[in-house]
Amino acid sequence: MININHFNKSKMKVKNQSVDININKMPGKEQHVVSENGNDTVYESPHDQPVHDGRKEFEGQIAVITGAASGLGRAIAYKLLNEGAIVAVLDINKKGIETGFKKYKEKSRTFHVDITQEELVNNTIDNIIAEFGKIDILVNCAGISGAANILSHEVSSEDLHKVFEVNFMSSFYLAKIVLPHMLKMNYGRILHMASIAGKEGNAGMLAYSSSKAAVIGMTKVQGKEYAETGITINALAPAVIRTPLVDALPERQVKYMTDKIPMKRCGTLEEAANLVAYIVSKENSFTTGFTFDLTGGRATY
Numbered sequence: 001m002i003n004i005n006h007f008n009k010s011k012m013k014v015k016n017q018s019v020d021i022n023i024n025k026m027p028g029k030e031q032h033v034v035s036e037n038g039n040d041t042v043y044e045s046p047h048d049q050p051v052h053d054g055r056k057e058f059e060g061q062i063a064v065i066t067g068a069a070s071g072l073g074r075a076i077a078y079k080l081l082n083e084g085a086i087v088a089v090l091d092i093n094k095k096g097i098e099t100g101f102k103k104y105k106e107k108s109r110t111f112h113v114d115i116t117q118e119e120l121v122n123n124t125i126d127n128i129i130a131e132f133g134k135i136d137i138l139v140n141c142a143g144i145s146g147a148a149n150i151l152s153h154e155v156s157s158e159d160l161h162k163v164f165e166v167n168f169m170s171s172f173y174l175a176k177i178v179l180p181h182m183l184k185m186n187y188g189r190i191l192h193m194a195s196i197a198g199k200e201g202n203a204g205m206l207a208y209s210s211s212k213a214a215v216i217g218m219t220k221v222q223g224k225e226y227a228e229t230g231i232t233i234n235a236l237a238p239a240v241i242r243t244p245l246v247d248a249l250p251e252r253q254v255k256y257m258t259d260k261i262p263m264k265r266c267g268t269l270e271e272a273a274n275l276v277a278y279i280v281s282k283e284n285s286f287t288t289g290f291t292f293d294l295t296g297g298r299a300t301y
């Protein structure tokens, strides 16, 4: 028997009285106690049917992932593959995607593409649609850091342009060409890879931090624009996860970023892939335009 006086009365707006709920009468069913017009009502959980019917989470879904030759993109692609998705991976590193997805030939397609070239991106998506007829998931993960550990007046315009092309423009190109296909289905999940640098601004990384701030801005706009369409568009802001991108940074810059993590450790690829799998799942249906956190406590907003 549950005594509802254990619950927070002001929040639950429940009068000072006891209601006995025999949970044995409803095996396996969650109980919600709410009050409407002073009457205490017991609702069954909407999840009283099993969420999974034994199928894998992404069975029958087509996922497009950029930057999957390495690091986070590859870990995310493997996670979605293992959960049943067919993955189409785009990367400028031909060898990386070919060797990385060799053993998943039936469930993957590799595309050697520079995603800063809009026409190439469009042709690739056309090919994916021609073969599979739809795209359920888009993960924009490809990214570069650009020059780091330098002051803003030392940043070259060329480097800044390049970083924006890879980190921001390509995500715009991919979303632009994929969204009409998702609109036709009234369903889709888009994830743009941002960074804590985009929220806070890492000193020494003007180009990178600004490009990721732009990604967060785009996510907010797109989340609202497509909010009523069944498509959700979110971002993820990790702190430091050891990958080739981080290893290429000056050690001083890496120390600056890692020292700010309250958990006093880097994130792992598995932690990133697990969170992404949730963000792009059907279950994540009431969150859009949001930047999820993966920073070991660094971000408090």
Ligand SMILES: NC(=O)c1ccc[n+]([C@@H]2O[C@H](COP(=O)([O-])OP(=O)(O)OC[C@H]3O[C@@H](n4cnc5c(N)ncnc54)[C@H](O)[C@@H]3O)[C@@H](O)[C@H]2O)c1
Residues within 6 Å of the ligand: 066, 067, 068, 069, 070, 071, 072, 073, 090, 091, 092, 093, 096, 113, 114, 115, 116, 140, 141, 142, 143, 144, 166, 193, 194, 195, 196, 237, 238, 239, 240, 241, 242, 243, 244, 245, 246
């Ligand atoms: N590792 C971290 O600590 C960290 C933290 C925050 C955000 N991120 C973001 O996560 C994403 C993945 O980073 P990572 O650490 O896995 O890096 P990574 O270097 O391991 O992977 C990046 C991938 O992007 C690909 N790529 C780069 N330019 C491309 C282009 N023009 N066209 C196609 N592919 C291209 C690379 O070939 C590579 O496979 C990036 O957007 C990065 O900014 C990483």
